[in-house]
Amino acid sequence: xxxxxxxVLLTQEQIAERIRELxxxxxxxxxxxxxxxxxxxxxxxxxxxxxIRHITVPCQMDFMCISSYKGTSSTGTMxxxxxxxxxxxxxxxxxxxxxxxxxxxxxxxxRHLKEKGPASLKICTLLDKPERRNPNVTVQADYxxxxxxxxxxxxxxxxxxxxxxxxxYVGVLKPEVYETK
Numbered sequence: 001x002x003x004x005x006x007x008v009l010l011t012q013e014q015i016a017e018r019i020r021e022l023x024x025x026x027x028x029x030x031x032x033x034x035x036x037x038x039x040x041x042x043x044x045x046x047x048x049x050x051x052i053r054h055i056t057v058p059c060q061m062d063f064m065c066i067s068s069y070k071g072t073s074s075t076g077t078m079x080x081x082x083x084x085x086x087x088x089x090x091x092x093x094x095x096x097x098x099x100x101x102x103x104x105x106x107x108x109x110x111r112h113l114k115e116k117g118p119a120s121l122k123i124c125t126l127l128d129k130p131e132r133r134n135p136n137v138t139v140q141a142d143y144x145x146x147x148x149x150x151x152x153x154x155x156x157x158x159x160x161x162x163x164x165x166x167x168x169y170v171g172v173l174k175p176e177v178y179e180t181k
Contacts, residue, residue: 001164005171009153010146012168018145022124023054025143026094034058035092038084040109041065043098043165046157047126051096062086066105078108089117098157100125103137110139127153127170152178
């Protein structure tokens with residue numbers, strides 16, 4: 001797998017340090033609120049597992065699965081294969097996301113969850129890629145781990161056709177890997 005990586009963008013150590021910092025911010029933000037922390041599968045799994053251990057206040061874990069990607073590009077059509085199971089009416093909700101890219105999926109997720117009547121809804125994303133943002137997207141991340149350039153990134157949960165998720169760092173995939181498939 002490493003041979004397919006053009007460069008390491010974020011090391012395992014950089015990611016771990018930023019997650020510790022975010023965990024402190026989120027713990028302060030949600031003190032006494034018992035939030036529902038919603039992970040958007042599949043890419044968020046590694047970030048979610050690390051982040052939830054750094055949130056030091058009581059919280060409830062939940063997941064949903066929404067996708068709009070095929071290969072390296074968004075199809076624009078959202079597919080929900082798993083919804084949250086928690087009743088979030090009147091609850092504080094924190095969405096954890098692996099990457100805020102075009103924003104289409106995240107905007108759909110926010111709209112979907114707001115229909116369930118939460119007391120508040122905030123977004124924490126590990127990676128923000130503003131150069132790719134759809135100009136019609138109105139949601140914004142409340143907490144950002146790292147802002148990344150407009151390159152195809154994999155690792156630490158992010159994939160290319162379901163591969164590379166288990167890399168312990170975030171790397172830039174060599175263009176020849178995804179351009180030839």
